[in-house]
Amino acid sequence: MAVEVRVPALGESVSEATVATWFKKPGDHVATDEMLCELETDKVTVEVPSPVTGRLAEIIAPEGTTVAPNALIAQIMEEGNAGPEEMLPKEKSGAKPSEGTVTMSGKPVDVMVPTLGESVTEATVATWFKKVGDSVQQDEMLCELETDKVSVEVPAPAAGVLSEIFAPEGTTVDANAKLAIITEGAAGAAPTLAPAAAPAAAAAPAAAAAPAATAGRSDVEDAPSAKKAMAEAGINRDAVTGTGRDGRVMKEDVARAGSAPAAAASAAPAPAAAPRQPSSAQDAAREERVKMTRLRATIARRLKDAQNTAAMLTTYNEVDMSGIMGLRNTYKDQFEKKHKVKLGFMSFFVKACCHALKEVPEVNAEIDGGDVVYKHYVNMGVAVGTPSGLVVPVVRDADLKSFAQIEKEIAELGLRARDGKLTMAEMQGGTFTISNGGVYGSLMSSPILNPPQSGILGMHKIQDRPVVENGQIVIRPMMYLALSYDHRIVDGKGAVTFLVRVKEALEDPRRLLMDL
Structure with a gap:
C-alpha cells in the first residue's frame, strides 16, 4: 500500500519551503518517524519524518524544489509484516547512534512535548538526562527543553525503560511533538545497538x-x-x-x-x-563562538523592537531612603516572625508604584492598534537576572496584596526563575515592570520598556550622599530613580507626576496607609 508523505505544518505566515536534503533515496528501507528529508523556510529548518515503516518508492520533490504546506513530496510502500532485519534498531539521520530504537516487550508510552504556554509554538531539545536503554521512574526528568522564554523539564509519564528517542539534543520540536517512547514495566538492561557498534569499533x-x-x-x-x-x-x-x-x-x-x-x-x-x-x-x-540560546535571542529581539516601535523617553529623580530604612529596621524582626518572610525594599517599591499608577493610569496602559487599553488592575513585572538571561515574572493583582504577600511571591518567583522553573503563565500579562539594577551596583541607568507595556521603573544603588535640608548639608542614603515611558501614550507631565508620587510614597511610607 502506497502512503503519501506531505509537507508538515510550517507555522503561521510561512507559505513555502525548500527541500534542502534527502536522507534517503528510492528503494531504501525506512522506519516509522525516521527522518526522510529536511526542509528550509525563511525562519526555521523542518525535518520530515516517515509516517510508516516500509520502503521509499518515489521522491516527487527533489532537493532544491520549492514546496507549499501539505504538498506531496514522496511516496512510501508500506510493509505489512516486518522481517527480522526490521526489528533491529535503526539510526535516524542526524540522530546520535546511542539514540536509536530498542525493541522490547511491554506497553509503549509516548513522551510528548508538555504544554509550552500561550503563543509558544516550538522548543529546542537542550539536554537529555537519560539515554536509550536506561531505566526511568515515573516523574523522573528525562530531558530539558528550551523555548524563547523558559526552560521546560520533561518528566517520565511512566516507569520503565527509555526505548527510543525521536528528538536528539539540538532538535527543534513543535508544541505537540513526540520526543521519545518508554516501554512501561520493562527491565533496564543495557541495550545492544546496531548503529553504535560500528563507531565504537572504528574508534576503539x-x-x-x-x-x-x-x-x-x-x-x-x-x-x-x-x-x-x-x-x-x-x-x-x-x-x-x-x-x-x-x-x-x-x-x-x-x-x-x-x-x-x-x-x-x-x-x-x-x-x-x-x-x-x-x-x-x-x-x-582565543575567541569562543557560542550560538545564542533561544531565550537570549528573544530578549535581544524584543528589546530592539521596543526601541524601534515605542517613542521611548526616560525621566529621572532621586529618593531619600531614610524613611523606608528606619521603618524596616523597626519592624523587620516582628514582620519576619509573623509572616515567615524577610521585609525587603521591593514590597515598598511595588506598593508605591501601584499607588502612583492609580493617579496616572496611562503609565499602566498599552497601545493596541488604534486603541489605548487602560488596565484597572496592576500585574507587576519584577525583572530577575538568571544564568540564561533576564526574565520578568509577574506578581498578579499586586495592588490588592499586602506587603507580606508581595514579599513572599517575589521571593518564590525569583527562586523559580534562577532554577529555570518558571512557567509561561508566570511571565505573561504584566502591565508595569520594576527593574533593580542596584543589586549589581548600578548607580544610574535608563531601563528599556518591556513591550507592550508603557512604563518601567529602574531602581539603583543606595549610596550615602550630601544633600541640603533646611539650609543644612546632611548625609542621606539616596537612590536615583529612572522611569522609561512610551511618549506615544504618556506625556511628560504624567511621567514626571508618576515619578514624584513614587518618590513621595517612598520618602514617607505613611502616605501609602493614608492613600495620599
Whole structure:
C-alpha cells in the first residue's frame, strides 16, 4: 500500500519551503518517524519524518524544489509484516547512534512535548538526562527543553525503560511533538545497538580515553553526543570543560575544546591567505563562538523592537531612603516572625508604584492598534537576572496584596526563575515592570520598556550622599530613580507626576496607609 508523505505544518505566515536534503533515496528501507528529508523556510529548518515503516518508492520533490504546506513530496510502500532485519534498531539521520530504537516487550508510552504556554509554538531539545536503554521512574526528568522564554523539564509519564528517542539534543520540536517512547514495566538492561557498534569499533583506541576520564565522575552523566565526539576526536575528558547542568559535558563543549588548537594551527602555515594580521589570528584562537540560546535571542529581539516601535523617553529623580530604612529596621524582626518572610525594599517599591499608577493610569496602559487599553488592575513585572538571561515574572493583582504577600511571591518567583522553573503563565500579562539594577551596583541607568507595556521603573544603588535640608548639608542614603515611558501614550507631565508620587510614597511610607 502506497502512503503519501506531505509537507508538515510550517507555522503561521510561512507559505513555502525548500527541500534542502534527502536522507534517503528510492528503494531504501525506512522506519516509522525516521527522518526522510529536511526542509528550509525563511525562519526555521523542518525535518520530515516517515509516517510508516516500509520502503521509499518515489521522491516527487527533489532537493532544491520549492514546496507549499501539505504538498506531496514522496511516496512510501508500506510493509505489512516486518522481517527480522526490521526489528533491529535503526539510526535516524542526524540522530546520535546511542539514540536509536530498542525493541522490547511491554506497553509503549509516548513522551510528548508538555504544554509550552500561550503563543509558544516550538522548543529546542537542550539536554537529555537519560539515554536509550536506561531505566526511568515515573516523574523522573528525562530531558530539558528550551523555548524563547523558559526552560521546560520533561518528566517520565511512566516507569520503565527509555526505548527510543525521536528528538536528539539540538532538535527543534513543535508544541505537540513526540520526543521519545518508554516501554512501561520493562527491565533496564543495557541495550545492544546496531548503529553504535560500528563507531565504537572504528574508534576503539580513542574511545578508551573517555571511560577512564569519567571513571571518577559517576554522579554526572555526560551527553551521549559529547562522549561520541570525544571518542571520534581522541579528546580526553579532562581536557573538556562542561557547561551543562552539574558540569555535564555537551557536544558543543567538545567542539570548543578541539577548535582553538585547530584554529591556531591553520592560521600559521598560510598567513597570506588570511585577511587578518598575525596578531588578529592569535586573538581568533582565543575567541569562543557560542550560538545564542533561544531565550537570549528573544530578549535581544524584543528589546530592539521596543526601541524601534515605542517613542521611548526616560525621566529621572532621586529618593531619600531614610524613611523606608528606619521603618524596616523597626519592624523587620516582628514582620519576619509573623509572616515567615524577610521585609525587603521591593514590597515598598511595588506598593508605591501601584499607588502612583492609580493617579496616572496611562503609565499602566498599552497601545493596541488604534486603541489605548487602560488596565484597572496592576500585574507587576519584577525583572530577575538568571544564568540564561533576564526574565520578568509577574506578581498578579499586586495592588490588592499586602506587603507580606508581595514579599513572599517575589521571593518564590525569583527562586523559580534562577532554577529555570518558571512557567509561561508566570511571565505573561504584566502591565508595569520594576527593574533593580542596584543589586549589581548600578548607580544610574535608563531601563528599556518591556513591550507592550508603557512604563518601567529602574531602581539603583543606595549610596550615602550630601544633600541640603533646611539650609543644612546632611548625609542621606539616596537612590536615583529612572522611569522609561512610551511618549506615544504618556506625556511628560504624567511621567514626571508618576515619578514624584513614587518618590513621595517612598520618602514617607505613611502616605501609602493614608492613600495620599
